[in-house]
Amino acid sequence: MRALAWHGKHDVRVDTVDDPEILNPRDCIIKVTATAICGSDLHLYDHYIPTMQAGDILGHEFMGEVVEVGSKSTLKKGERVVVPFTIACGSCYHCGKHQYSACDNGLPADNQDIGQEMYGQPMAGLFGYSHLTGGYAGGQAEYVRIPFSDVGPIVIPDGIEDEKVLFLSDILPTGWMAAENAQIEPGDTVAVWGCGPVGLFAVQSAFLMGAERVIAIDHFPHRLELAKKFGAETINFEESATYDALMVMTGGIGPDAVIDAVGLEAHGFFVDNVVDQIKASMFLGTDRTHSIRQAIIACRKGGRVSMPAVYGGFVDKFPLGAFMEKGLTLKTGQTHVQHYMPGLLNAIMEGKIDTTFLISHRMDLEEAPKGYKMFHDNQNEVTKVVLKPGLGFAA
Template identity: 80%
Template sequence: MKAITWHGKHDVRCDTVDDPAIVNPRDAIIRVTSTAICGSDLHLYDGYIPTMQKGDILGHEFMGEVVEVGPKSSLKTGQRVVVPFTISCGSCYHCSKTQYSACENANPADNQDIGREGYGHPMPGLFGYSHMTGGYAGGQAEYVRVPFSDVGPLVIPDESIPDDKVLFLSDILPTGWMAAENAEIEPGDTVAVWGCGPVGLFAVQSAFLMGAERVIAIDHFPRRLELARKFGAETVNFEESKVYEALMEMTGGIGPDAAIDCVGLEAHGAFADNIIDQIKASTFLGTDRIHAIRQVILATRKGGRVSMPAVYGGFVDKFPLGALMEKGLTLKTGQTHVQRYLQPLYAAIAEDKIDSTFLISHRMALEDGPLGYQKFHDEQDSYTKIVLKPGQAAGATAA
C-alpha cells in the first residue's frame, strides 16, 4: 500500500509499504477514505519530537471503512468509522475515569521506559507519533491497523454526512472543545486564545458555545484571524500590536478571565525570549520555544484559568512559575480524551450546531502528502487545513 513516511527533518515521502494485518483479537483494519495533516504533525516534520525512526508511517487524523476485524472487535466490515488519535484499552484505571489519553495499556511494554525516563510515567498510545507513544503506524495511508477497535472508533451510521463533516472528530474538534472546557468558561467571561490554527479556531468556536461573552483571538496570519472573526471573535495581530498591552486595554486593565494556549513549542515572532529559545533549540541547548505560554501566564487576570492543549515536548527555562503561583492561576493541560467527546460532538455536527468544515482549505491525493507538508509548513496563511484523499488523482485542489 501507499503511505506517508518520515525520514528525517523536512523529509517525508510517499512510500510503498507492507499492508497492515490483524495482530490482536480486538484489532480492525480500516481502509482510509480521508486523512489530514495536523499542526502537531509539523513538530515531527521539524524534527522536534524524539524517538521517530526512518520509515515510520505518519498521521493521526483519519477515518474510513472497516475491511477486516479480529474475533473480539465490536466493529463489522463495511461500517464507516472515525478513529480517535488516542489509543485506549477502555478498562484500565485511567480509562475507567474517562481519561482515555492516559491509558496504561495502549503503549507496548518495550516502549514504556522511553516516556518513564523523560516524563516520569509511560506515555499513552497514539497513532503515527513516535515510538515514545507506542510506535504505531499512522493513518496517512491507504490502510491502517486499529488496536482496541471495540473502544475507540465511532461508527457513522448516516451515509449522507460527508467525511469532511466528521473527520475532525478524530482530533482537532474534541481537542478544541476540551481546551475550552479546561478553561472552565463561565457566562460573561472574556477568553483569550493564543494561536488560530485548527485547534485554536475550534477553541474559539467552542468558547462561544460554552457561554463566553467575548473571545479575543491572537495570531499573525490574516486569513486565520479572518476565520476567527467569522465566529465573532475580536482579534489581535501580534505583528501589529503588543499583545499584553492590547489585552490590558481591551479588558480595562484586568486581563482575560481565561486563556487558551494553542501555539505550543514552535512559537513565532521576533521577541527577545523567543529568539533566545530559537538559538538554544538550534544549538541543541534547549527544545521548546515557549513564548506563548509565558505571555499567557503574564496576561491572564489574577485568579484566572489557563488551558494548554498545545504540544510541548521537553524541559524549558524562564518559565514564569512565580507569576503562576502569585496570581493564583489554575493550569490544565494534557492530550485529549477523545472518546469522551465523540458522541456529543457528533450529535452537535448532525444538528448543525458546530461548523466542522470551515477551515479546510485544500484537498490533495495521498501521493501529494509530501507537498502538503511543505505547503502547510511554509504557507500557513493560505493552507489552513489539508485533507488527503487516498485514491484521488494527484494535484492540489482548493476547497
C-alpha cells in the same frame, strides 16, 4: 499499500509498504477514505519530537471503512468510522475515569521505558507519532490497523460526508477540551493564542460554552479573519503589543481565561523566543514557549490557563512566580478523544458545530509531501490539508 513515511527532517515520502495485519482479536483494519495533516505533524516534520525512525508512517487524523475485524472487535465490515488519535484499552484505571489519553495499556511494553525516563510515567499510545508514543503506524496511508477497535472508533451514520466528521479524530475534541479546561463561565472574556485549527475550534467552542467575548491572537491575517467569522475580536501580534492590547480591551484586568493553542514552535521576534531558538539550535533547549509565558502574564488574577498546545521537553524562563502570586489554575494534556466524540458527533449532525470551514486544500495521498511543505511554509493560506487516497487531483 502506499503510505507516507518519515525519513528525516523535512523529508517525508510516499512509499510502498507492507499491508497491515490483524495482530490481536480486538483489532480491525480500515481502508482510509480521508486523512489530514495536523499542526502537530509539523513538529515531526521539523524533527522536534524525539524517537522518530526512518520509515515510520505518519498521520493521526483519519477515518475510513472497516474491511477486516478481529474476533473480539465490535465493528462490522463496511461500517464507516472515525478513529481517535489516542489509543486506549477502555478498562484500565485511567480509562475508567474517562482519561483515555492516559491509558496504561495503549503503549506497548517495549516502548514504556522511554516515557518513564522522560516524564516519570509512560505516555499514552498515539497513531503515527514517534516511538515515544508506541511507534504505531499512522493513518496517512491506504490502510491502518486499529488496536482496541471495540473502544476507540465511532461509527458514522450513512449520509454524512467524511469532511464533516473527519476532525472528530483530533482537532475538534482538542479545541472543545481546551475550552472546557478553561472552565468558562457566562460573561467571561477568553483569550486564545494561535488561530490554527485547534485555536479556531477553541474559539468556536468557547462561544458555545457561554463566553461573552473571545479574543484571538495570531499574525496570519487569513486565520484572524476566520476567527472573526465566529464573533471573535482579534489581535495581530506583529501590529500590536499583545499584553498592552489585552489590558486595554479588558479594562486593565486581563482575560478571565487564556488558551495556549500554539505550542513548542512559537513564532515572533521576541527576546525570549529568540533565546529559545538559539538554545534549540545549539541543543541546549527544546521548546519555544513564548505563548504560554505571555498567556500567564496576561491572565487576570484568579484566572484559568488552558494549554492544549503540544510541548515536548524541559523549559526555562517559566513565570512560576506570576503563576503562583496571581493564583492561576492550569489544565492541560493530550485529548481524551473517546470521551468527547459522541457528543460532538451529535452537535455536528444537529448543525451546531461547523468543521468544513477549515479545509483549504484537498490532495491525493501521493501528493502528501507537497502538502506538508505547503502547510509548513504557507500557514496564512493553508489552514488544513485533507488527503484522500485515490483522489487524483489537488484543490
